[in-house]
Amino acid sequence: MPGNSRPAGGPGLEQVRRIVTEIPGPRSRELLARQRGLVPAGVGATLPVFVEAAGGGVIVDADGNSFIDFGSGIAVTTVGNSATAVAERAAAQLRRFTHTCFLVNPYASYLDVCQRLNELAPVPGEKRTLLVNSGAEAVENAVKIARAATGRPAVVVFDHAFHGRTLLTMTLTAKNRPYKHGFGPFAPEVHRAPMAYPYRWPTGPEHCAEEAAAALADLLDRQVGADNVAAVLVEPIQGEGGFIVPAPGFLTQVAEICRARGILLIADEVQTGIARTGRMFACEHEGIRPDLVTTAKGLAGGLPLGAVTGRAELMDAAPVGGLGGTFSGNPVACEAALGVFDEIETHDLLERAQAIGDVMHQRLAELARVHPAMGDVRGRGAMIAIELVQPHGDRVPAPELAAGIARRCHAEGLLVLTAGSYGNVLRFLPPLSISDTLLDEGLTLLGEAIAKETASAG
Incomplete structure (x- = not known):
């Protein structure tokens, strides 16, 4: 995949997924308790862990957990977090x-x-x-x-x-x-x-x-x-x-x-x-x-x-x-x-974005053939989403299923985001600095989360 050999950037973080505490961990829970007394309740967080470092394709929290980043700060750190230039x-x-x-x-x-x-x-x-x-x-x-x-x-x-x-x-x-x-x-x-x-x-x-x-x-x-x-x-x-x-x-x-x-x-x-x-x-x-x-x-x-x-x-x-x-x-x-x-x-990041998208489309299409709840796979480049529906064929939105899959991903160290007018879409925005290894691991974790959550939902 073009661009995979580029430096990780950021603070030279080890490019690995690592979960060492429950999510959120004790230090993040302390900071969340502090937040409740300082910040309006209307300010929410998708994954309430407090970040201490980020770069390449990972985010490291205050408890030492390292997450694969499929969010890029909602498409903000496209070139990588703290990219060198x-x-x-x-x-x-x-x-x-x-x-x-x-x-x-x-x-x-x-x-x-x-x-x-x-x-x-x-x-x-x-x-x-x-x-x-x-x-x-x-x-x-x-x-x-x-x-x-x-x-x-x-x-x-x-x-x-x-x-x-x-x-x-x-x-x-x-x-x-x-x-x-x-x-x-x-x-x-x-x-x-x-x-x-x-x-x-x-x-x-x-x-x-x-x-x-x-x-x-x-x-x-x-x-x-x-x-x-x-x-x-x-x-x-x-x-x-x-x-x-x-x-x-x-x-x-x-x-x-x-x-x-x-x-x-x-x-x-x-x-x-x-x-x-x-x-x-x-x-x-x-x-x-x-x-x-x-x-x-x-x-x-x-x-x-x-x-x-x-x-x-x-x-x-x-x-x-x-x-x-x-x-x-x-x-x-x-x-x-x-x-x-x-x-x-x-780093030829236009080509890299397309290459990431090609991999994600292929892997997600394979999952969709196995899981009827994946109603649609769509997007361009490194901007890809799946729409979750009830598996009985009439395209009824399944927001609870999307939320459940996201929770499983977060617990296993993969940051994903939800979206959609019906709350039933999972969107993926990996930084273009992510390695092939982390991209592959993240997609594997996603597939496991979909399988487990759809099974538990009956």
């Missing part, structure tokens, strides 16, 4: 200066990141990039820019979408619990269209793209009024929604529908972007060229940085002072992002 560049910048505020005194590293994104993003024509602090902030600014450039108020999003937790991005997000419940009223002028979800499309996957595109066009023309719509916002692969890969051809039709009506297309690549899917941007798999694209998560290898990259005439539409923020494009985060680009190029 990221850590070295960020450390050097910390010694020079930590902050000036780009709006007060600019610095060249901000420009360097913008230049790289302008070169790489699949946006047509001359481009500009704005740096911000997070994915939600990137999406909010993309909507602001679209409204300023078009003079139109409305935004259209899709079922199963996740775009963030701020007021606007929470409104854009589809799932009520835990993201929206109790937090309304929400922002106005947000409208929702069906997503081309092949596994769950009522008339079957062969009709999915065409019928979902027709529903979008009808929403724009009949319900909202296309002249009122600034932008259609779409994840090329839906993340929290369950790693839904839209039916082939759907994104192309969405782009054509937008173009015919003078509506801007915004691609939310916060989770899919920066090498995760085997391309720098997931849009590239279908040749989509959005007007605006948002990135964050994997952009700076764990430091807070987000970006909006778009057509120059759109990006320049906002008035002077209308964009930016105190910490936006922090110099340490910018240097970390430049380290991410170095890691991707030096």
